[in-house]
Amino acid sequence: MTVDTHPPASARTRRLTHFRPDQLAWLALALTLAVLIIAPLSMLVVKSFTDGTTGGFTLENYVTAYGRARHVQALWNTLVMGLASTVLAVLLAVPTAWACTRTNMPGRTFVRIALFGSFLMPPYLTGVGWILLAGPNAGFINQAWTALTGLEAPLVDIFTFSGLVLVMGLSTFFTIFILVSAAFELLSTEMEDAANILGAGVFRTAFKITLPMAMPTILGSALLTFLVSIALYGVPALISIPARYPVVVIQLAEFFSFPVRIEVAAAYSIPLLGITIGLLLLQRRVLGRKGYTAVGGKGGERRVTDLGAWKWAVFGYVMLVVLLAVAMPLLVLIMAAFSHSWVSGLSLENLTLEHFRYVLFEHSSSQRALITSVATGAAAATLAISLALSISYVVQRRLLPHAGVLAFLCMSPFVIPGIVLAIGFYAVYALPPVGLYGTYIILILAFTTRFLPIAYTTSTNGVRAINPEMEEAVRILGGGQFTAIRKVVAPLLKRTLASGWILIFVPAAQELSTAVFLVGPHTRVVSVVLLDMSEEGTFERLAALGSVLLLIIATIVLIGVKLLGRDFMLRRS
Amino acid sequence: MNGLVLKDLGRRFGAVDAVKDVNIELQAGEFLSLLGPSGCGKTTTLRMIAGFLAPTSGSIILDGVEVSSPRGSLPPEKRGMSMIFQSYAIWPNMTVAQNVAFGLNLRKLDKAEIRRRTGEMLEAVRLNALADRYPSELSGGQQQRVALARALVIRPKLLLLDEPLSNLDASLREDMRFEIKRIHDEFRITSVYVTHDQSEAMVTSDRIAVINQGRVEQIDTPYEIYTKPRTRFVAGFIGRTNQITGRRGAQGVDFAGFTLPGAAFTGSEPDVFISVRPQSLHLSAEEPVTDNALKLKGTIAGRAFLGETWDYVFRSDAGLELRITARPHEVYALGAPVWARASSDQVVQIL
Numbered sequence: 001m002t003v004d005t006h007p008p009a010s011a012r013t014r015r016l017t018h019f020r021p022d023q024l025a026w027l028a029l030a031l032t033l034a035v036l037i038i039a040p041l042s043m044l045v046v047k048s049f050t051d052g053t054t055g056g057f058t059l060e061n062y063v064t065a066y067g068r069a070r071h072v073q074a075l076w077n078t079l080v081m082g083l084a085s086t087v088l089a090v091l092l093a094v095p096t097a098w099a100c101t102r103t104n105m106p107g108r109t110f111v112r113i114a115l116f117g118s119f120l121m122p123p124y125l126t127g128v129g130w131i132l133l134a135g136p137n138a139g140f141i142n143q144a145w146t147a148l149t150g151l152e153a154p155l156v157d158i159f160t161f162s163g164l165v166l167v168m169g170l171s172t173f174f175t176i177f178i179l180v181s182a183a184f185e186l187l188s189t190e191m192e193d194a195a196n197i198l199g200a201g202v203f204r205t206a207f208k209i210t211l212p213m214a215m216p217t218i219l220g221s222a223l224l225t226f227l228v229s230i231a232l233y234g235v236p237a238l239i240s241i242p243a244r245y246p247v248v249v250i251q252l253a254e255f256f257s258f259p260v261r262i263e264v265a266a267a268y269s270i271p272l273l274g275i276t277i278g279l280l281l282l283q284r285r286v287l288g289r290k291g292y293t294a295v296g297g298k299g300g301e302r303r304v305t306d307l308g309a310w311k312w313a314v315f316g317y318v319m320l321v322v323l324l325a326v327a328m329p330l331l332v333l334i335m336a337a338f339s340h341s342w343v344s345g346l347s348l349e350n351l352t353l354e355h356f357r358y359v360l361f362e363h364s365s366s367q368r369a370l371i372t373s374v375a376t377g378a379a380a381a382t383l384a385i386s387l388a389l390s391i392s393y394v395v396q397r398r399l400l401p402h403a404g405v406l407a408f409l410c411m412s413p414f415v416i417p418g419i420v421l422a423i424g425f426y427a428v429y430a431l432p433p434v435g436l437y438g439t440y441i442i443l444i445l446a447f448t449t450r451f452l453p454i455a456y457t458t459s460t461n462g463v464r465a466i467n468p469e470m471e472e473a474v475r476i477l478g479g480g481q482f483t484a485i486r487k488v489v490a491p492l493l494k495r496t497l498a499s500g501w502i503l504i505f506v507p508a509a510q511e512l513s514t515a516v517f518l519v520g521p522h523t524r525v526v527s528v529v530l531l532d533m534s535e536e537g538t539f540e541r542l543a544a545l546g547s548v549l550l551l552i553i554a555t556i557v558l559i560g561v562k563l564l565g566r567d568f569m570l571r572r573s
Numbered sequence: 574m575n576g577l578v579l580k581d582l583g584r585r586f587g588a589v590d591a592v593k594d595v596n597i598e599l600q601a602g603e604f605l606s607l608l609g610p611s612g613c614g615k616t617t618t619l620r621m622i623a624g625f626l627a628p629t630s631g632s633i634i635l636d637g638v639e640v641s642s643p644r645g646s647l648p649p650e651k652r653g654m655s656m657i658f659q660s661y662a663i664w665p666n667m668t669v670a671q672n673v674a675f676g677l678n679l680r681k682l683d684k685a686e687i688r689r690r691t692g693e694m695l696e697a698v699r700l701n702a703l704a705d706r707y708p709s710e711l712s713g714g715q716q717q718r719v720a721l722a723r724a725l726v727i728r729p730k731l732l733l734l735d736e737p738l739s740n741l742d743a744s745l746r747e748d749m750r751f752e753i754k755r756i757h758d759e760f761r762i763t764s765v766y767v768t769h770d771q772s773e774a775m776v777t778s779d780r781i782a783v784i785n786q787g788r789v790e791q792i793d794t795p796y797e798i799y800t801k802p803r804t805r806f807v808a809g810f811i812g813r814t815n816q817i818t819g820r821r822g823a824q825g826v827d828f829a830g831f832t833l834p835g836a837a838f839t840g841s842e843p844d845v846f847i848s849v850r851p852q853s854l855h856l857s858a859e860e861p862v863t864d865n866a867l868k869l870k871g872t873i874a875g876r877a878f879l880g881e882t883w884d885y886v887f888r889s890d891a892g893l894e895l896r897i898t899a900r901p902h903e904v905y906a907l908g909a910p911v912w913a914r915a916s917s918d919q920v921v922q923i924l
Contacts, residue, residue, distance in 0.1 A: 476650070488664050
């Protein structure tokens, strides 16, 4: 056989050294990340020291921000609320996780699926559900109480500190549940058997062996939950004002109401940023390099513990969690969406589709908001996953020098609370000279930044799974780097691409914290419109619009499950 | 000039010379193995030939054209080579036929030609029945043959093989050695084969380059490498051997218990090293009468019967221990007094 048909070998060898497209690519990626992350964050700090009228250096913003007892009180309140709701979340999540992974409690799969529903339900909808359930006058629980006992005084009141903590805990405990479940699943049964052999009973073993082994994960996920809850906007926006319990995010919103005092807001948001960065650094310090995997030990069989008659008690507790977190708020929300008046409860003459007709066909800002939410969510998901994939590819393949810097930047939004990110974006891009206030672009960019860490983690796992020799095989057979990406890398990353996209789309389409300061009159997203409706008290319309949003998200997730398998959304941590 | 020339080739990583001053000339159609322990620089050399890595000194010349030098490297896709990877690197998103046809598609041949050549090649590696399967449905050996077919179908100027058999189990590995040899004999494609397994290198290669610590110790045919190792490393790495140290003296070179004429040895260093293979040594109960170069009196210090051979440990009266391989009927008891001998052409000086 003779040698023939290769691509021309005429190209001179020296060519590569002069032209360096890789430096351009690095610059482009670094620039994009600078626009998304560095600029908003540094502008936040700069603005906090800038005089709003003269533009000179000042400490006045800090004086204004912390000069009033009420403002300082809000900071303290935030920490107390965060701590209380985190404790509640742990109490809800850990026993449930243990029951679902380590015991023979009936209905374990059902519980997992139901709790996954709580993950899909945005916190502000859980909050609305609980207003309908436990509002002091017309809440269903209080209605039932009055009907049963004849007493007028309400049994429960959601507009209190404990109400705020309850809804907060119910909205955030899923993170702990999913991380701790994963840790419990890794534990070998032999560890428990060893305790049983020595005479420890089921619960003694759970408290002395199983729980301590999962402790690093429990603490780590509790920390995350704390950070999420102090920065969450939706629940306090619904409850903390009527409860007369001011918190930081509400105070920030006040600085943003007319006239907008962006400099003061920036100064006031610094503690939120500081606490987040500080606590995550501390956690790193404490856990060292072990991270969440302190559990260790994949060996040994895994078998569930027989709870005996106790399993019904445990089942009762877990069902209570499911009822409080998902079933009850969702049910009343759906009921309200189909009712003429939600207060009247369930009856045939109270049934109507009017509210769906109204939000879908009549109310132009609802229609627009649905389109905006889906479109900006989709755009942000696409942007974030493309950017993250390019960067993780470059990092994994060591295509560019200093790629580690890009990776670090990609992960850094993880430590920026959504509402703080929004203030940073507002500070750089909302006002002239850039003037993006009220555009879709500013929303899309902010969402992209917010969810970049999720995108990057997913992408890195995907790229890591591809052996570089797959691409080298393309190169040696005559294809360039781009042929390798097009013919081999891209097809192999399809799954990563799809699951990453959905992982970002779902929270992006529901995002409130980042959106609330960045939406203009024509770019309001569903979450913002829902919040307005709750202020107007039109809960039936709110419930209808909320149900439509949930339906859209559930459909997308179901498509994902169909295409990618059942556990694709849960594997990210 | 057709063929591959590596000229003073070197590659540094930081302060470490992974490859240094490698000089190899490869004729068209030749099969060369780069053989050495792991970390010796053989894969680095191969990756430089492929163009995945630029040299930090020296150059690579393919068919008279310089393709690599510290000033720049022709990218792999412009070299007209093929490579078989340690992981096979079969693309899981393509069928067997699509994998094999990939290189032909890149060359924009017409459809019928691609189909014909793909079919021929699949036949040559006995995979035509599996053309429409996906790689995940194939066994390790079948995947290996897909890799082979994919690399050969483009009729490369040069075929590079990077430890292609290291992921196969032992019996399959033996079959594939001969398969690679058979296919090379059929297509006569110039090949460079990286391996740490000496028997793989011996079976497949026209010549073997033994590499140690980034340098080529010796390039020769398998027979020459085995019978005439040039250095202590080569003698020890290829097969088993007895290495004996001697000193130049007045009568010749003195070893423990025997002396060899000085004229047989090159160099002027006071120490002289020789290698004698276990099967080049012979045992006898009586003193041998022939004028053997090496003749020693001693006892059997250890023995093991391996079925096809006896493996003896011989200890001379002067205390020198030698490994000696004998045929099954040559039975000597432990501790028996014996003579060991080797003819002068079996004694090889090494550096």
